[in-house]
Amino acid sequence: MSKKLQVGILGATGMVGQRFISLLENHPWFEVKTVAASPRSAGKTYEEAVGGRWKMETPMPEAVKNMIVKNVNEVEAVASEVDFVFSAVDMSKDEIKKIEEEYAKTETPVVSNNSAHRWTPDVPMVVPEINPEHFEVIASQKKRLGTTRGFVAVKPNCSIQSYAPVLTAWKEFEPYEVVATTYQAISGAGKTFKDWPEMNGNIIPYIGGEEEKSEQEPLRLWGHIENGEIVKADSPVITTQCIRVPVLNGHTAAVFVKFRKKPTKEQLIEKLTSFSGLPQELGLPSAPKQMIQYLEEDDRPQVSLDVDYENGMGISVGRLREDTVYDYKFVGLSHNTLRGAAGGAVLCAETLKAKGYITKK
Numbered sequence: 001m002s003k004k005l006q007v008g009i010l011g012a013t014g015m016v017g018q019r020f021i022s023l024l025e026n027h028p029w030f031e032v033k034t035v036a037a038s039p040r041s042a043g044k045t046y047e048e049a050v051g052g053r054w055k056m057e058t059p060m061p062e063a064v065k066n067m068i069v070k071n072v073n074e075v076e077a078v079a080s081e082v083d084f085v086f087s088a089v090d091m092s093k094d095e096i097k098k099i100e101e102e103y104a105k106t107e108t109p110v111v112s113n114n115s116a117h118r119w120t121p122d123v124p125m126v127v128p129e130i131n132p133e134h135f136e137v138i139a140s141q142k143k144r145l146g147t148t149r150g151f152v153a154v155k156p157n158c159s160i161q162s163y164a165p166v167l168t169a170w171k172e173f174e175p176y177e178v179v180a181t182t183y184q185a186i187s188g189a190g191k192t193f194k195d196w197p198e199m200n201g202n203i204i205p206y207i208g209g210e211e212e213k214s215e216q217e218p219l220r221l222w223g224h225i226e227n228g229e230i231v232k233a234d235s236p237v238i239t240t241q242c243i244r245v246p247v248l249n250g251h252t253a254a255v256f257v258k259f260r261k262k263p264t265k266e267q268l269i270e271k272l273t274s275f276s277g278l279p280q281e282l283g284l285p286s287a288p289k290q291m292i293q294y295l296e297e298d299d300r301p302q303v304s305l306d307v308d309y310e311n312g313m314g315i316s317v318g319r320l321r322e323d324t325v326y327d328y329k330f331v332g333l334s335h336n337t338l339r340g341a342a343g344g345a346v347l348c349a350e351t352l353k354a355k356g357y358i359t360k361k
């Protein structure tokens, strides 16, 4: 029997599900054992269920092509085969909350890309370099669910990854006011140019629900634990505008910051390039060696040159300069479906395994 942890992918046929499958091909710790999706796909081979909608740059892994897709709603049947699941299910928020807890109650840990549980007080929402200590609330969540092994853990929205790690690296200078405009790729909406031709040469200044997530979720990352629940931080105040742009992969953020203790530009760059956390300390398989790179050239970061930095798990920052209204401004770039989605969830699962929260059943 394989020593690797056996994994199920819930919502395996969608774009994030596909990204999980391609990331887990040859993963040293995790092996895809089963794939689950809507009743419409159930009973087909994975290759048939995806049809012509495989959206990854690399070919569909041979190991999953002939797997029979299970009905994601048949929780026991899926859970009995695996040690834990990644969730990228496409349902209403209430349905997602319910089904993810149903999986947890079968004693199957759930690592989710969905937003449904991001504000459930005893569900950790983690970027492993920023707040791995939030996994400690799993103990109180297990009490609530009545489980010994099962729980739900989530990762935050893709839009915040180009600036929340940067502001974290600068926390000793006490940023207190932040304005961010995000320029978000179409893959964030699960689309390519083929299935969203309207986006060719176009900009759409609206992404439903995105500004609230972009303003609030960083505060939860910087929150603390009180009585087994996460209490969000109340500073800095963040205001955002989120805009869809004609880019396939890569969310860019143009950000202005005011600090209580205004640093020099050199100090800010030093904090970025030396920033690291638990994944680097533990040498986790998906951890970038250097999480944030600073690019000196005036025309960087650029999506086409920099989005794949550190296999899409690193953040590229540039254009840091003093501002006439705010203290400083900069531009950040991150890969929205790698660091911002499936890759961020895989790194969470690796951290959970390393900390003993996910084990063989």
Ligand SMILES: N[C@@H](CC=O)C(=O)O
Pocket: 157, 158, 159, 184, 185, 187, 188, 189, 207, 210, 336, 340, 341
């Ligand atoms: N909601 C985002 C996806 C991030 O997870 C987007 O639409 O780009």
